[in-house]
Amino acid sequence: MYNKWNDVKGKIDSQSPLIHCITSPIAINDCANAVLALGAKPIMAEHPLEVENITLMSKSLAVSLANITDARAESIMISGKAACKAGISSVIDLVGVTCSKMRADLAKKYITQCRPAVIKGNVSEIKAVCGMGFDASSGIDVSDKDKVDSANPKSIEEMSYIVKNYAAANGCVVMASGETDIISDGKEVYHISNGSSRMADVTGTGCILNCITAVFMSVTDALTACVLAAAVLGISGELADDSRGLGTYHIGLIDSLSLMDSEKFSQMAKIKKYNK
Numbered sequence: 001m002y003n004k005w006n007d008v009k010g011k012i013d014s015q016s017p018l019i020h021c022i023t024s025p026i027a028i029n030d031c032a033n034a035v036l037a038l039g040a041k042p043i044m045a046e047h048p049l050e051v052e053n054i055t056l057m058s059k060s061l062a063v064s065l066a067n068i069t070d071a072r073a074e075s076i077m078i079s080g081k082a083a084c085k086a087g088i089s090s091v092i093d094l095v096g097v098t099c100s101k102m103r104a105d106l107a108k109k110y111i112t113q114c115r116p117a118v119i120k121g122n123v124s125e126i127k128a129v130c131g132m133g134f135d136a137s138s139g140i141d142v143s144d145k146d147k148v149d150s151a152n153p154k155s156i157e158e159m160s161y162i163v164k165n166y167a168a169a170n171g172c173v174v175m176a177s178g179e180t181d182i183i184s185d186g187k188e189v190y191h192i193s194n195g196s197s198r199m200a201d202v203t204g205t206g207c208i209l210n211c212i213t214a215v216f217m218s219v220t221d222a223l224t225a226c227v228l229a230a231a232v233l234g235i236s237g238e239l240a241d242d243s244r245g246l247g248t249y250h251i252g253l254i255d256s257l258s259l260m261d262s263e264k265f266s267q268m269a270k271i272k273k274y275n276k
C-alpha cells in the first residue's frame with residue numbers, strides 16, 4: 001500500500017506553501033483553486049519584470065507552454081533559471097509541443113537550461129520531446145494512435161520504457177498523463193490508474209495536474225509528488241462522476257479535490273509500482 005499521503009498532506013496543511021504558477025489563461029482560475037483546495041497558496045504572476053522575485057519567494061514553480069505569448073515565454077525562462085539557481089524545484093507542462101515548433105524549441109531550452117525536477121505531458125507530448133515518432137493531428141490532446149490503453153498492456157509497457165529512459169537521460173522525473181498515468185525517476189516506475197474518461201472532456205485538467213504536482217513537490221521529492229498528484233486528481237475525477245453535465249463535472253472535480261481526506265485517498269488510490 002502506498003502510504004505517503006498523510007505525511008505529505010500534513011506538511012502542506014501546516015506550511016501552506018506559496019506556489020508560483022505560470023500557466024495558461026484558459027485554466028488559470030481552476031489551477032489557482034486546485035492549489036488552494038490542497039491547502040497551499042497560489043501566485044499566478046507572469047510579468048517578466050516581476051517573476052524572478054516571485055519565484056524566489058515561492059517553494060516551487062509550475063510552468064506551462066499552453067497558450068504561450070512572448071511575455072509568458074520570457075517569464076518562464078526567467079523563473080526557471082532563477083528556480084534552478086536557487087534550488088527551487090520546477091515542473092514543466094509540455095502542452096502543444098506536438099503541434100508547435102516554437103513550443104518544442106522552448107521546451108528543449110527550458111529542459112537544458114532550467115533542469116526541471118519534473119517533465120510532464122500527455123503521451124504524444126512526451127514522445128515528441130524524446131525525439132520519437134508521434135501523431136500531431138490532435139493538437140494539444142493526445143492522439144488516438146499514441147493513447148495508452150489499459151486494455152492493451154503492451155502499450156503501457158512500451159510507454160513505461162520510454163518514460164523511464166527519458167527520465168534517466170535527463171536526471172529528473174517524467175510523468176506521462178492519461179487513462180493510466182506513467183511516472184518514473186529513471187529507476188522506479190509507477191502506474192496510476194485513477195481517473196475518469198470525463199476528465200479528458202474538460203479543458204485544463206492537465207494544467208491542474210501540473211500545478212498540484214508543484215504543490216506536493218514543495219514539501220516532498222519529485223517522484224512522490226507526481227504519484228500523489230496524479231492519484232488525488234484521478235480520485236477527484238472519479239468522485240465527480242455523478243455530476244450531470246460538463247460544467248458541473250468541472251466544479252465537481254475542484255470540490256472533490258478540496259474535500260479529499262486520508263480515508264478516501266487510501267480506499268480509492270490505485271497506485272502500482274511496475275517491476276520491469
Ligand SMILES: Nc1ncnc2c1ncn2[C@@H]1O[C@H](COP(=O)(O)OP(=O)(O)OP(=O)(O)O)[C@@H](O)[C@H]1O
Nearest residue numbers: 177178179195196197199200203204205206207234
Ligand atoms: N480516459 C481517461 N480515463 C481516466 N482518467 C483520465 C483519462 N484521460 C485523462 N484522465 C485523467 O486526467 C488527467 C490529465 O490528463 P490528460 O492527459 O487528459 O491531460 P492533458 O491532455 O494535458 O489535459 P489538458 O490539455 O486538458 O490540460 C490524468 O492524470 C488522468 O488522471
Ligand SMILES: Cc1ncsc1CCO
Nearest residue numbers: 026066067095140203204
Ligand atoms: C484549449 C487549449 N488551448 C491551448 S492550451 C488549452 C487547454 C489547456 O491545456
